[in-house]
Amino acid sequence: MDVYFTMGTGFLEPIYQEALAIELGRRRIPFEREKPLDIFYKETKLEKKYIADFICFGQIILELKVVPRLTNIEFAQLINYLKITRLRVGVLANFGSRPKLEWKRMVI
DSSP: OHHHHHHOSOSOHHHHHHHHHHHHHHTTOOEEEEEEEEEEETTEEEEEEEEEEEEETTTEEEEEEOSSSOOHHHHHHHHHHHHHHTOOEEEEEETTOSSSOEEEEEEO
């Protein structure tokens, strides 16, 4: 929330990602930024990888967006990240919505 209140809307995703990394560090929240995630097809690892914006506490995927509003496309992306990592909790944070930060917590 602090990043949204401080920065407002209008920046691209990498700006919010960098600011959020600073904020998470200040709050001593353990995170991995731009974490590559392996993808498998029938037990064969693909060369392509998903890149999650953040993995916090080693168990929560935090995916950032800058869109007018979250849609099923963004929800599907987070669900796919959760499936391939076998993690159960993910959060979408949309810095492009107005007048407030739009976010959605998902548990599978």
